[in-house]
Amino acid sequence: MSSSDPKDRSYYPHFRAVPTRWMDNDVYGHVNNVVYYSYFDTAVNGHLMEYGVLDYAAGDIFGIVVETKCQFLKELAFPEVIEAGLRIAKLGNSSVTYEIGLFRKDQPDAAAVGHFIHVYVDRENRRPVRIPDPVRAVMASLVVSGVS
């Protein structure tokens, strides 16, 4: 059963590994706040590409980011491999809201929690379009339904 707390691992139906890099660490010896969003970005787009529903070079439509947020709860540091939990909180007509939790290996509580909102647009005119069905099918596996 899924947790209702984004800080718990069981809140997320899917996880992706995101290794840190040497230069992620800043002057304070931990991963710089900006870089967490790169983990978000990589987890979401990596998922879509793995399931074949994001072709950034040739696709006619794609998601542009309209809002992101992150709460930093614990420090991360290279050379850790981060486990990024993914869940979709809201799947609308043209927009999708991902919730993301970043976890240190073997730790039950998230080091960071946040969200990431994509709006799908037409490549040419950058106007919102309906998220296509094949993309929705992939997204559906990240939606937690019922009482959570």
Next chain:
Amino acid sequence: MSSSDPKDRSYYPHFRAVPTRWMDNDVYGHVNNVVYYSYFDTAVNGHLMEYGVLDYAAGDIFGIVVETKCQFLKELAFPEVIEAGLRIAKLGNSSVTYEIGLFRKDQPDAAAVGHFIHVYVDRENRRPVRIPDPVRAVMASLVVSGVS
């Protein structure tokens, strides 16, 4: 008189220039969402360093980032020079919430708005401490008081 809308330039009492870089642009030809937070980071810390109240190498206390958020309203792209508006929304005992607006040159409406929350901690044990008075004095110039 200051605006009450974070999308307006007049909402912000102070601005800093943040030039873009070639690699900020992503596959869609605009600045990647992650990089906006680097503009936030650079504007806030650059301001504190310019006014002599941040010494990351030798200081006993410093701000760690506990939460950031950004709404992406318009595209930015290299080689633009971004103008980052800074305002402090809340100056607490150990925490400070900056509001930041990113503007394209000569455009009245923000391309992005967001916030950035620092909690001041002791370098040794990373426990929250009161923001020192000299730091508060610098921060005070970013606080907009009265009816806004």
Next chain:
Amino acid sequence: MSSSDPKDRSYYPHFRAVPTRWMDNDVYGHVNNVVYYSYFDTAVNGHLMEYGVLDYAAGDIFGIVVETKCQFLKELAFPEVIEAGLRIAKLGNSSVTYEIGLFRKDQPDAAAVGHFIHVYVDRENRRPVRIPDPVRAVMASLVVSGVS
């Protein structure tokens, strides 16, 4: 008269300002080695864009980087503004070799020297093409001719 030593400011016919960012600094409190190449990248492409001979979105041809090198002589650190000296050492049929020196403000000796080689290719098939005359005209101002 231009110097024959790449560590001297007078070696370079043109300079561009490249401000550092907070996250450029790494765990040792100075700019990470990787980031120097971002200064190279930004200086070269920024120059080409300023003079109207690089349109990465619509251009049929563009330069791809085939080789870069950097010697790190002195530390740099945020919040410095770096002055990047540019000179073209070799302007061939399809390739161009830039020499770049990074200088701290008011310091005569370079903090870093290196090179950056672009080969111009056709966007479609990525095959080498002759650098077009309008681009050469801009590049010519970075070539130091005669006894140097």
Next chain:
Amino acid sequence: MSSSDPKDRSYYPHFRAVPTRWMDNDVYGHVNNVVYYSYFDTAVNGHLMEYGVLDYAAGDIFGIVVETKCQFLKELAFPEVIEAGLRIAKLGNSSVTYEIGLFRKDQPDAAAVGHFIHVYVDRENRRPVRIPDPVRAVMASLVVSGVS
């Protein structure tokens, strides 16, 4: 038997996986040249940390980068996982020269080859020091001796 060609996989006694990130890709849809050096940096320091001979927070001595170089032979792109081959070409008193080859999965020829030179210094005064024996012991496994 090891190859004598840095473009061959068998030239390298050790490999490390370095996953790409979404934002590594630039406007041309491939990994930006700057980012290759981040793979170098991460492979070298990751190796040293895995073998327990780099403690960037508490160590009295550490390697600073004095020179790097890279030849870009083939494009890389997210979401690839890069395999970074490591070899030490020269192990001196205070300096060490790593040769690095970046390979795409299942491809025999390198996508990029380069080098990375560390000089070990004292943390306090940043003067060169002899690379300590425990560090040398780890480095030794990356040295290819005899006729290669």
